[in-house]
Amino acid sequence: MVSGEARGGDETIVVRGVSKDTRTIEAGNLYVPIIGAKFDGHDYAKEAIGKGAAATLWQRDRGAPPEGVPAIVVDDSLAAMQRLAAAYRRQLPVRIVGVTGSNGKTTTKDMIAAVLAERYNVHKTEGNLNGDIGLPLMILQMDERTEFAVLEMGMRGFGEIELLTRIAKPEAAVVTMIGEAHMERLGSREGIAKAKLEILIGLEEGGLFAYNGDEPLLAALLPSTPKPESLRAVRFGAGAGNDLTPSGIAMDADGSTFTVNGEKEPVYRIPLPGRHNVVNALAAVAVGRFFGMADEAIARGLATMRPTGMRIERLRAPSGLTVLNDAYNASPSSTRASIELLKELEGFRRKIVVLGDMLELGDREADFHREIGALLAPDRIDYVFAYGPLSKHIAEAALPAYGEDGSRVRWFPDDKQSLAGEVAKVAGPDDVVLVKGSRGMRLEEVVQRFMTEQL
Incomplete structure (x- = not known):
């Protein structure tokens, strides 16, 4: 699965779970030594084994693994973990929703997960584990009984979301909006939009693409974006030209209520104030409907969602x-x-x-x-x-x-x-x-x- 070579171990070793942090490692884990600008996880491999890790990945250019440490030698420890996540994802019948956007992706992820949890066993991104390290870890933490995973995909430059979506292979993809963050790397809002639309490269055939229709850049770039031959596009937003628009919005300090497309029922409520949160809730409505959920179940899910901390x-x-x-x-x-x-x-x-x-x-x-x-x-x-x-x-x-x-x-x-x-x-x-x-x-x-x- 990782294209590696075993050293210092045998087939009796069983791996249960993956960790990159000796502070939280559990018995049986495969330890993944990540190399950063000011640290090298290989320095802690022996400690990881001492705390119960079954084995460690070991990057070839770091010399020989320590004596007595079962290791799988690979060319690149991070790339090996990413391959491992992609292989594990292919083994599972899990259905994946990928969420990206300049703003609102974490809250939208939370709302989608709450909606799907009304019917399914759902796994979702924790905190800000949405990059080239975090997303593979989120996949590798999935229980084999997981029916849906809602994975946030973050980026700082071109090619990063393409990597994540190729690992995750989502059946539904959501882009919340295009802002100005990372302008110094991507040059313009058009560049940011192109980078976010990379999520479509890994989208399954016939999958859902729900995107903010109030952002003209997304619609303009969509025809030239690499994507599956068949997909179902749903536009959500405040503008009248969208497939899903909010109506009857009422707001207080504890949350917001709204209906969709002028309909009287159902009345949706989210425990978040703000029109921008209402718009993003429409993405959760689109995802829920795509996977066959009734509007009443979607409304129950939205009402019970718990947003990640420090977001309104x-x-x-x-x-x-x-x-x-x-x-x-x-x-x-x-x-x-x-x-x-x-x-x-x-x-x-x-x-x-x-x-x-x-x-x-x-x-x-x-x-x-x-x-x-x-x-x-x-x-x-x-x-x-x-x-x-x-x-x-x-x-x-x-x-x-x-x-x-x-x-x-x-x-x-x-x-x-x-x-x-x-x-x-x-x-x-x-x-x-x-x-x-x-x-x-x-x-x-x-x-x-x-x-x-x-x-």
Whole structure:
């Protein structure tokens, strides 16, 4: 399965599961030594065996495996794990849904998995394990009884999603939207769209392609994209020209309700506020219908979904302050959506936003931050707190609308504690604060202070 050569072991060794981390390894696992920029997993192979691993992969250019360590010698340990995942996937009758997009893919993955779980045994991507290491691990962690797997596919450049989709061979593929993240590697939004559409290369014949029809780039590039000869394309989105559109949207701080295509029934509810989340829920509706599920079962699944943490996670601080924790990641498009959500929320005395830098945006990073600042309006959002060097542009663009004294717009280049303290001075129990920033800004530390202190 991995095109390797056994060393120091025999056919009596049985492998149960795969791990790349000695901290979480279980008895019988095959240890996979990953090589990073500042570490080499081969250095921990002996420790892995000592903790119960049955054997280890061993990259040929790392010399001989340690004495007494059963090993499978391969040319490339990561590529071998990827081949292993592809081979295991082919052995199973599992049906796979692949989900990608610049924003919303994790939440969409969670919604699709919740829908399918109404009828099937479902496995889904955990956390952010959606790349060339994470996706193979997710496949190798599947129980043989798994009926469906919903796998998130992330990328930073061309060819990465093609690799993942060739491993997973999905029966349904979803593209949520095209944003601006990774612009420095892919050059343009068109480049990002092309990279996301690579998911179709591995799509099974006759499979479903559900994509955001509000994004003209996807429709324009689809005819020239390598894909199966036969597929079923379903467009979802807010625009009238889509196959699935939301109607009757109602929203509160706990979630959103909607119907589809103007129909009165069923009424769907998701435990997430925001029109962008409603649009992505349509992808789950499309997938559920494609696999023969009744609308009522789809509605039950959506109502019970549990989103991955730090994605519009509603929290209540000890002071009574409502915190919308969206600190997992940020791009211009996802930040715009979160700001629009905050503007639409009712029932709060004051609305406060804490915005961190949006990273990996290339040469236009300053422009993108200024555009976000220009969206902020004092009649809809009462206070603006910006964090990080790039977010200075957010504060500068927002300041003219809020008044030159700067009392309602504050910028903090590098001090989260001071930022949290200043928010505490204006935030009360009847207020709501949205926290949004790229992963590298670690704004969950600000959220944690809100949740552990009386403001």
